[in-house]
Amino acid sequence: MTRAEQIARQGRWLHARRKLANAVFLAGTALATAIALTALALIMQTLVVNGLAGMDLAVFTMSQPVQGMAGGLLNAIIGSLVMCAIGMVIALVIGILAGTWLAEYGDGTRLATVVRFLNDILISAPSILIGLFVYELLVAPFHGFSALAGAVALAILAVPVATRATEDILRLQPYALREAGMALGADRGLVIRAIIWRASRSGLMTGALLSFARISGETAPLIFTSLGNQFVSTRLTQPIAALPTTIFQFGMSGDDNWRRLAWAGALLIALAVLATNVLGRALMRRSNAK
């Protein structure tokens, strides 16, 4: 064999090897995607099938049944709405103001760098620890679980998300907008409130929706703050039911009817979170397209 033939053979072999490695790699990634999507599709399928099977009008009109009796999730749905609403109000006020400070006033300061970092850590902090904190803050000193404590726990979870979203969105506004406002004689605060916030409206709305999606399915921080209540209640100083905690209680029970309701509740929560996320994305796309 001549030297040239040898080199050509080596080249062909190398080429074949690279092609094979590439084929294996491509097949591997396709397989991984198939595994991931199958696993997630299986979960969604179970959720929808069992959830729909458990769904009926009573789910929305009746409260928690005694074991063996007919009933629904009304107390839990109302409880979740009450706590999420209060939590969101607290979270949005603090989150939007804090995000505004980070984007408009604190930029470049050392405090802003530290706050941004700690905020990102708070976003990922285990939610059950927030529950422990609020228990020691609002439950133990007042000797009682309460809807307010649950709402505060949810607010603490939502604030970092809202802060982050607000900062990111305000930064998107062109600087010329701020300069134009100041040239008209407005002070910085007025520029932010009347121009920047207004221009960022749909973005801020997206942030609010994402924070809501983050807290509406949370279970762990509610177990020892709002506890649960088998009756419809809207009193803030009393224990209150919530969908996630009710699902937890019903799912762990051996009662078939309770389990059926747990699936219906899980489907409701998943749908609420999905719808909120989809809506948030749609808003985001619209505001980006403008």
Place this chain on the structure above:
Amino acid sequence: MAVLAPSAAGDRLFRSLCLAAVLAMMAVLGGLIGSLLWGGWPALAHFGPGFFTSSTWDPVAGQFGAAGPVAGTLLTAFLALLLALPVALGTAVFLAEICPQAIARWLAIAVELLAGIPSIVYGMWGLFVLAPWFARHVQVPLMAAATPGSWLERMVTGVPNGANICTASLILAVMVLPYIAAILRELLLSVPPAMREAAYGLGCTRSEVVLRIMLPYVRNSAIGAVMLGLGRALGETMAVTFIIGNSHNFPRSLFGAGSTISSTIANEFNEATGDMHVSALIALGLVLFAITFVTIAAARLLLGRDGGPK
């Protein structure tokens, strides 16, 4: 003529208000750490280092050792990551670089939406679908097949109800999978087109472009993304509590019941039998906080630390 004069006082007030919100948030973080220290101190002081080395968790006798839940937390989180990482990475690469973009966009949205599904849904699925299936088709056959006394036998012994460390890890893996995949995909998409095109122009195959150019380019951020997933798995409560079996013993078998810090707190806090029990649970929370804080802080420091060869 009325002139809209810049009111320095109004501006200062608004600025202080914004700053107050920031400080309130930091106060919450401080309060969180403070309350965990305050509440957990009695148990830590009473049991000393033994709190971490003993695996006796006996509320009746007032003995609390955290080795079981701590080991369970680390074990399930790492197992979950081991299972999820290859699949998540493959999915991210497929969606970012290989699949036709018209389809990939929709699949990517699906993956991102799934990352937002509340963990209790995953927990329900684990309890009602995965656990029975796992017990019947994996655990029982393996227990029957393993020779008594062998290494395998020790790994697979357990109550055959599917509630064990292995299934808990599986559920955690399925849960963090879309989360990690979504971040990794975004990272891959952030690689400058010129880098990829240059590599393709040199005749690189797709696997070479991805493995030798794109992934090294986003290496630090990718490690950060994986650690974020780890942080999530470490702190997850609901997906695990349903299915881990709730035993406080030090985990010795993959198919045996175990517990994690968060599942222990979720199960026992409201029924705690005494001050020392409550304090031990809060001390567990403090341990969890320390573990996740370090993990997430490292992740955040790594994320965004890229930008080509240095």
